[in-house]
Amino acid sequence: MAVGANDADKSTITVAVLRTPQPLAAYKTQLDRCASFTFTGADQIQGTVTASEAVAPPINADDSVAINQTVSPAGTGSGTQTTLSLIAQIADIRIQATYMTFQGTEPDAVLLDQAFTAAVLKVHDSFR
Numbered sequence: 001m002a003v004g005a006n007d008a009d010k011s012t013i014t015v016a017v018l019r020t021p022q023p024l025a026a027y028k029t030q031l032d033r034c035a036s037f038t039f040t041g042a043d044q045i046q047g048t049v050t051a052s053e054a055v056a057p058p059i060n061a062d063d064s065v066a067i068n069q070t071v072s073p074a075g076t077g078s079g080t081q082t083t084l085s086l087i088a089q090i091a092d093i094r095i096q097a098t099y100m101t102f103q104g105t106e107p108d109a110v111l112l113d114q115a116f117t118a119a120v121l122k123v124h125d126s127f128r
Contacts, residue, residue: 047073061088079103
């Protein structure tokens with residue numbers, strides 16, 4: 001896992017590579033069944049998480065998906081967190097790149113795609 005942060009706007013890009021026996025299709029099904037939920041954190045902050053599938057960029061992988069997600073805290077004090085995640089799976093290796101922003105700022109899809117593509121290509125090349 002690697003994380004890069006932009007101090008100016010507090011946005012981050014996180015790239016993670018992991019092994020999983022679960023196909024990406026199972027994750028997509030789970031997302032379809034539970035696209036929104038509410039939570040109460042350890043500090044009693046409440047909020048709502050809403051996720052939706054977006055158009056995944058073309059990538060050389062067994063499967064891929066793009067997910068838009070917002071975390072909206074109830075009440076005042078904390079702002080909305082927005083993420084765009086690009087996820088691909090090659091065999092049992094899952095690659096996920098996520099761009100996270102705050103206060104309603106849109107994720108930089110171009111920068112995210114560059115990080116995602118580089119990670120997928122590195123994994124793909126390791127199978128040669």
